[in-house]
Amino acid sequence: MGQRTSSMEGVGLMQFDLGFYCGKRVLLTGHTGFKGTWMSQVLTGAGAKLTGYSRGSEKEQSLFALAELEKKLNHIVGDVRDLEHLKKVFAQVQPEIVIHMAAQPIVRDSYIDPVYTYETNVMGTVNVLECVRLNPCVKSVLNVTTDKVYRSNEGAWGYQENEPLDGYDPYSNSKSCSELATHSYWNSFFRESGAAVSTARAGNAIGGGDFAHDRIIPDCVRAVISGRPLAVRNPYSIRPYQHVLEPVMAYLMIAARQYEDRSLAGWYNVGPDECDCVSTGRLVELFAENWGEGFVWENRGEPDAPHEADFLKLDCSKIKSTFGWRPAWHIGQAMEKTVNWTRAWVGEKRNMGGYSYKHGVDYLTREMDAEIQAYMEA
Numbered sequence: 515m516g517q518r519t520s521s522m523e524g525v526g527l528m529q530f531d532l533g534f535y536c537g538k539r540v541l542l543t544g545h546t547g548f549k550g551t552w553m554s555q556v557l558t559g560a561g562a563k564l565t566g567y568s569r570g571s572e573k574e575q576s577l578f579a580l581a582e583l584e585k586k587l588n589h590i591v592g593d594v595r596d597l598e599h600l601k602k603v604f605a606q607v608q609p610e611i612v613i614h615m616a617a618q619p620i621v622r623d624s625y626i627d628p629v630y631t632y633e634t635n636v637m638g639t640v641n642v643l644e645c646v647r648l649n650p651c652v653k654s655v656l657n658v659t660t661d662k663v664y665r666s667n668e669g670a671w672g673y674q675e676n677e678p679l680d681g682y683d684p685y686s687n688s689k690s691c692s693e694l695a696t697h698s699y700w701n702s703f704f705r706e707s708g709a710a711v712s713t714a715r716a717g718n719a720i721g722g723g724d725f726a727h728d729r730i731i732p733d734c735v736r737a738v739i740s741g742r743p744l745a746v747r748n749p750y751s752i753r754p755y756q757h758v759l760e761p762v763m764a765y766l767m768i769a770a771r772q773y774e775d776r777s778l779a780g781w782y783n784v785g786p787d788e789c790d791c792v793s794t795g796r797l798v799e800l801f802a803e804n805w806g807e808g809f810v811w812e813n814r815g816e817p818d819a820p821h822e823a824d825f826l827k828l829d830c831s832k833i834k835s836t837f838g839w840r841p842a843w844h845i846g847q848a849m850e851k852t853v854n855w856t857r858a859w860v861g862e863k864r865n866m867g868g869y870s871y872k873h874g875v876d877y878l879t880r881e882m883d884a885e886i887q888a889y890m891e892a
Contacts, residue, residue, distance in 0.1 A: 532556070534560075535611075537562070537563060538562050538610050540609060540610070540613065542567070542613045543566075543594055543612075543615055543616035543638075543642060544568055544616030545567065545587070547578075548723065550568065550578075550615050551583065552723075552758045554586075555583065556766065564588065565603070565607045566588065567590045567594070567600070567616070569616075577725070580859070581866055581870055582867050597644065600641050601645055604649045608649065609652055610653050610654070611654045611773060612655045613655075613658065614656065615658045617635050618635055619685070619726070621662070621683050623685070624683055624686075624688070631684045632684065632691070635691070639657060639692040639695050640695050642657075643696065643711075646699075653710065654769045655710070655712070655769075656768055657696045658713075658716070658761075658765060659713050659716075661715050661717045661754060661826050662681050662685070665677065665679070665681075672788070674829045675715075675781045692713075693715075710779040713782070714782050714783075716784040718753045720852050721758035721851065722856055722859065722866075730746070730798065731797075735856055737809065738808055743812050746794060746811055746812070749793060749795025749798065749813050752792065752794075753792070753794065754790070754826060756790065756845070757848035760841050760842065761784045763877065764782075767837060768837070778837075782832055782836075784833060785827075785828035785830050790844055800849040801852075801853065804852075843877070
């Protein structure tokens with residue numbers, strides 16, 4: 515995987531230049547997941563020397579496979595619970611930047627298998643941090659967690675980074691523990707020297723290519739394909755929904771900026787503006803408005819369903835004031851992009867790697883030049 519010119523270098527500078535990643539050795543855990551695939555797409559486009567470490571996709575369909583990314587990066591199959599294997603990978607790759615996204619990410623699955631959830635989300639994080647400690651080549655680390663790390667207040671204000679970490683369910687709590695482990699490693703090993711270490715707590719991401727079960731947009735897509743009504747169990751719950759490229763670009767910005775200035779390391783919320791924190795019912799309505807005929811949904815509560823917070827909202831003042839970061843797309847635009855990607859996949863059988871790349875360029879530049887258009891149509 516030799517160095518090459520970045521195809522995104524100098525494009526859409528925004529809060530940082532993606533050209534920073536050209537030639538950088540980056541290790542990304544969880545690179546075959548939904549967010550991980552979008553990040554892999556951006557990093558390979560930016561010319562990074564990318565190594566992905568993941569158990570691989572267990573789903574029949576995956577964006578990683580559709581985008582044909584395996585041939586564009588150093589794809590390693592492994593489990594973050596396996597410390598010895600991780601040590602070998604770190605020693606071989608000698609990464610400069612580590613972005614940790616591997617996780618068991620589904621709340622309801624954590625009730626079914628809490629032990630696996632804790633093993634992956636807590637000890638997986640500890641194993642990654644231990645490898646960082648043992649490899650001084652690493653200059654920047656980002657642990658991606660979730661907005662669900664906070665102790666629930668069910669209030670009308672957004673959570674701030676200084677509020678207590680105490681997730682309710684096993685998934686949320688395991689991510690709280692992942693945050694605490696990261697804080698401990700920072701205080702014990704990295705505060706004075708070594709890698710700059712941050713965590714990023716993002717809200718719910720939507721976008722093309724999410725095939726996970728028990729997520730609202732994939733459920734909408736499956737309902738459309740099957741021709742059956744979608745049952746929404748809690749249409750009144752409020753979440754900070756955003757297009758997947760919003761957190762992906764924010765993560766890359768944090769990792770790049772702290773690489774250059776380790777005083778910027780910290781704990782950051784990444785979420786939409788308040789106007790884009792909407793109910794699940796409103797999100798489904800937006801899907802219906804963009805999809806048109808052929809999609810029907812109904813309110814069907816589950817009285818015995820596991821506990822999930824009714825209200826989640828993030829205060830993103832810190833990342834805005836520190837980096838000048840701002841969301842690029844409102845929820846309506848995010849849904850339009852999501853539905854357009856889905857239509858292209860369902861009906862037009864396009865090159866989904868290229869189509870996803872188009873969304874990344876759109877995000878950075880807000881328009882496509884003739885060269886990128888020609889690439890997309892090739």
